[in-house]
Amino acid sequence: xxxxxxxxxxxxxxxxxxxxxxxxxxxxxxxxxxxxxxxxxxxxxxxxxxxxxxxxxxxxxxxxxxxxxxxxxxxxxxxxxxxxxxxxxxxxxxxxxxxxxxxxxxxxxxxxxxxxxxxxxxxxxxxxxxxxxxxxxxxxxxxxxxxxxxxxxxxxxxxxxxxxxxxxxxxxxxxxxxxxxxxxxxxxxxxxxxxxxxxxxxxxxxxxxxxxxxxxxxxxxxxxxxxxxxxxxxxxxxxxxxxxxxxxxxxxxxxxxxxxxxxxxxxxxxxxxxxxxxxxxxxxxxxxxxxxxxxxxxxxxxxx
Ligand code: ASP
Numbered sequence: 001x002x003x004x005x006x007x008x009x010x011x012x013x014x015x016x017x018x019x020x021x022x023x024x025x026x027x028x029x030x031x032x033x034x035x036x037x038x039x040x041x042x043x044x045x046x047x048x049x050x051x052x053x054x055x056x057x058x059x060x061x062x063x064x065x066x067x068x069x070x071x072x073x074x075x076x077x078x079x080x081x082x083x084x085x086x087x088x089x090x091x092x093x094x095x096x097x098x099x100x101x102x103x104x105x106x107x108x109x110x111x112x113x114x115x116x117x118x119x120x121x122x123x124x125x126x127x128x129x130x131x132x133x134x135x136x137x138x139x140x141x142x143x144x145x146x147x148x149x150x151x152x153x154x155x156x157x158x159x160x161x162x163x164x165x166x167x168x169x170x171x172x173x174x175x176x177x178x179x180x181x182x183x184x185x186x187x188x189x190x191x192x193x194x195x196x197x198x199x200x201x202x203x204x205x206x207x208x209x210x211x212x213x214x215x216x217x218x219x220x221x222x223x224x225x226x227x228x229x230x231x232x233x234x235x236x237x238x239x240x241x242x243x244x245x246x247x248x249x250x251x252x253x254x255x256x257x258x259x260x261x262x263x264x265x266x267x268x269x270x271x272x273x274x275x276x277x278x279x280x281x282x283x284x285x286x287x288x289x290x291x292x293x294x295x296x297x298x299x300x301x302x303x304x
Contacts, residue, residue, distance in 0.1 A: 001270035008282035009164035010262035065164035070184025087177030087206035154188035167214030195219025201229035217261015
């Protein structure tokens, strides 16, 4: 069984504000990304390339808080975080607080393949991007009116909040797992804040022996709980199911600390899990047995 699952961020959407037009945009964006990832898997490609391509499609979609459409930070600019991890080799690449990079997940993949490092940040990451030849954009490329309104709201209420982060997990026909995440982080974030998405083990993790996981929501909690790795460790050391491990990570541990969010995961057999402790998490899945779907709210659409 080869398969892919994606998410477009937990908790940021007010279910009551979901108009039919907005719902349609989410389903369309999720389906585009699913197709981008799944076509890699169908053509015998790797889980790693599948999650990279799916996340790039979400980064190019202004609806989501990654790449074009990333949220504004306190200073009114976009600082982007992304990570990718290969479950077969345990290689990983990540970038944090990077500006101008059109597809941060592509840069993360470059860091993984072309450098001796795992995580590059800020100006240094931008310098690396120039040398790697990845596409750069003017800062205005990333800006959208909707995310600017979110910044104004956040400034009025003096908060920093998660929104529409993206992620993908996949299993390819060789049984290899991979995970990738990308985000603009929190609206109104300050002081070079970096969330869980580019932190390997916190927001993004993959291990062929267990599972691939992407988290979304209140990043500080996922960092403290090392949530993505925690799910993998529960499978490895306690032998419990993916479903039970995700439930413990989100409904017990995250909830107990007062955090809000969700995760998507695929285990080594191709079982998919998508869970959250909030009302919405746009998500989609596609499996080689023909099952596919997209959903936004909970408890809408469970995977059979
Ligand atoms: N987890 C992301 C962060 O804290 C935000 C999100 O998932 O929307 O940067």
